[in-house]
Amino acid sequence: MSENQPEPLAPQFTVTALLYDEFDLLEVAGPLEMFGLLPEYFTIQLVSQHGKPVCSKQGPQLVADYSVYHTFQTDILLVPGGPGAQDAIRNTVIMNWLQQHSSKTDYICSICTGAALLAHAGLLKEKAATTNKKRYRWVTGFGSEINWYPVARWVKDGRIYTSSGISAGIDVSLAIISQLLNEDIARKTAIEAEYIWVNDPTEDPFAPLHIVQ
């Protein structure tokens, strides 16, 4: 290879999304779309308890690359919500994996009610966090010593990002891209996806539409 042809860079970050039965489809697919539009920087993988196709709340099944019994490396862990979060939070295999794996990953990001899993696993202790405002009371019943934000599109506290409902997962993913790479790349990714990025974490037009108490 000549000096004028730089070697292509290997992907710098691995993004792993946790799947469980009745996860919310867009809460996984939205973030993975953003990271997946930048294959030169991000490698994507999916993990579930059994490593097989997992049925979303909406019906379509996504195929998990790994089971929780596999050993693999990840830099960014995505934890979606969905109706299945209610069972997942009582699933000791998933919760033990989440606790053990959380120490091995640089960043953890929950979408919607995925924050309940982080809270229950003790990962949000003494942290600022948010969640879907429509399920705010249920989610904030888990964990302790958490500074819950009732109005926020997303919240970053150290290595932990938590976001509001469903589509907010796209916004927080762009925020992670912005932090890990730069805002210009995040903006171009949003434009490529023709997505109107809510790029202010305090902008939460949906909180007033739900009952937040």
Add this chain to the structure above:
Amino acid sequence: MSENQPEPLAPQFTVTALLYDEFDLLEVAGPLEMFGLLPEYFTIQLVSQHGKPVCSKQGPQLVADYSVYHTFQTDILLVPGGPGAQDAIRNTVIMNWLQQHSSKTDYICSICTGAALLAHAGLLKEKAATTNKKRYRWVTGFGSEINWYPVARWVKDGRIYTSSGISAGIDVSLAIISQLLNEDIARKTAIEAEYIWVNDPTEDPFAPLHIVQ
């Protein structure tokens, strides 16, 4: 069952998304999220050439319920885009299926470069249509006698909807929900998904950011 307990309504519409290798993940998952949030009205199914898991451009695989050789009914057919559209358009099995199946479905909706498949199949002849503006020249090279809109979030012409890039698939899906049910249900669905619905088909903030000629 007493007179006071009405029988639950069966889903009234079946939505089928066509998958092919390297489809764009969000162009399928975004629309299916919107329809999937209304299971009392919509049943979702996925079809691909071989009826197996199909790999998206971003990597994650969605599982097809049917192959093109199965017989099944659908009311709404979704045709996504993605880099794989270039191969899909040369795949006679997929294109023949699209032509044959299009006459059996009430509504056809393309997302992004999925419009190229509709154009090549002759389904847009003498129709108004739009597509992703970033791939505008490539898509508009297919078909003939098509009134292409260079600036539009989506276009409806009779039973055919075509939309702009990636996220516009969510907006057009909400427009279909609005038409088939009513705007109130579509608005509530967007709120449930915490999605800021672009509810004006002429609003296309991304067209000027791409080169449209």
